């Protein structure tokens with residue numbers, strides 16, 4: 082057994098595993114974005130008009146996709162690089178990235194825009210409209226253009242009044258200004274959240290939609306390889322370990338396609354290897370890290386215990402279709418049909434479409450389901466629904482058991 086002084090001494094003498102741990106932090110912006118180059122191109126093309134029609138146009142782009150698909154890092158990288166390219170062309174542009182989860186009201190967002198521009202604005206006594214007018218006048222006076230990204234815009238849409246959303250989106254109708262200086266990128270997990278808005282606003286926002294797919298295992302492998310090179314000592318993460326993580330999360334292998342979780346797993350595996358004095362980060366460290374990180378999945382299972390009968394039937398319908406169609410994403414129409422077939426079997430009156438939609442929405446907020454719009458080509462656009470947890474036999478048994486309990490009235494939902 083080494084003595085305690087030696088343990089502390091070796092811990093202090095630097096890491097044999099990590100070179101630059103900060104590269105694995107969620108806010109780190111890497112110099113390359115493998116497999117998002119095309120999205121940067123799409124954003125550039127969407128904003129190209131800004132340059133050719135300087136001051137005449139205000140652009141709106143929606144970036145949407147499931148969690149961890151690189152929406153934030155890609156828009157930030159685009160915004161900052163675009164800014165410097167415009168500077169080379171003699172155009173002053175500011176890129177402002179705001180998070181609607183942090184700044185939850187229109188007023189707070191406005192204050193944050195002012196503070197990003199280092200514009201002193203009296204904190205009290207101004208309406209949002211007045212504050213926006215000051216911001217606009219400031220840009221006008223200095224001949225500056227701005228791209229404002231509203232990240233996690235879903236929160237804003239769900240928490241704000243239609244008027245506030247309207248104000249933001251149709252800003253130039255409100256300001257009735259001749260020069261258009263502000264453009265927006267709306268970043269959303271689920272563009273369906275927009276469907277609750279007025280048609281006018283919806284159409285205005287949805288003109289340019291850029292969708293981010295969950296990453297496949299090969300894509301994740303490339304993203305992880307870059308991080309390994311920058312964050313780890315040479316040759317401590319074998320190829321096999323890298324592939325193992327990529328396959329755990331790759332969407333083609335039934336994973337969520339979430340780069341954040343893949344990077345977090347890599348970091349935790351490295352830390353476990355270090356604690357265990359291993360010279361290499363091995364798949365066994367990844368397995369342990371994976372189960373620690375995915376204990377969140379077991380929290381979802383806890384949530385399911387509280388569901389009423391009909392949401393449980395919806396989950397059962399999803400499982401059936403998942404097994405039958407061998408796909409994770411189920412069109413809502415098929416889900417409703419399967420749901421109503423199960424109801425008939427059980428002698429239960431099926432709920433109506435709007436109520437089913439409410440259940441789906443609630444389970445999405447609980448983190449049990451994810452929804453997204455299908456691309457074109459599936460006979461029009463439709464909502465696709467998928468479970469966030471893997472469909473294991475244990476999961477199936479849990480749902481069936483809970484359904485029985487509700488049917489037998491053996492346990493009232495809380």
Ligand SMILES: Nc1ncnc2c1ncn2[C@@H]1O[C@H](COP(=O)(O)OP(=O)(O)OP(=O)(O)O)[C@@H](O)[C@H]1O
Pocket residue numbers: 106107108109110111113114115116117146147148149150151152153154155270304340341344
């Ligand atoms: N193509 C990529 N190359 C390198 N790193 C990436 C890439 N895509 C995502 N990442 C990294 O994965 C993590 C998650 O990415 P990001 O926060 O941009 O996802 P997101 O889609 O905005 O997620 P959320 O919806 O949860 O906010 C970040 O650490 C980011 O740097």
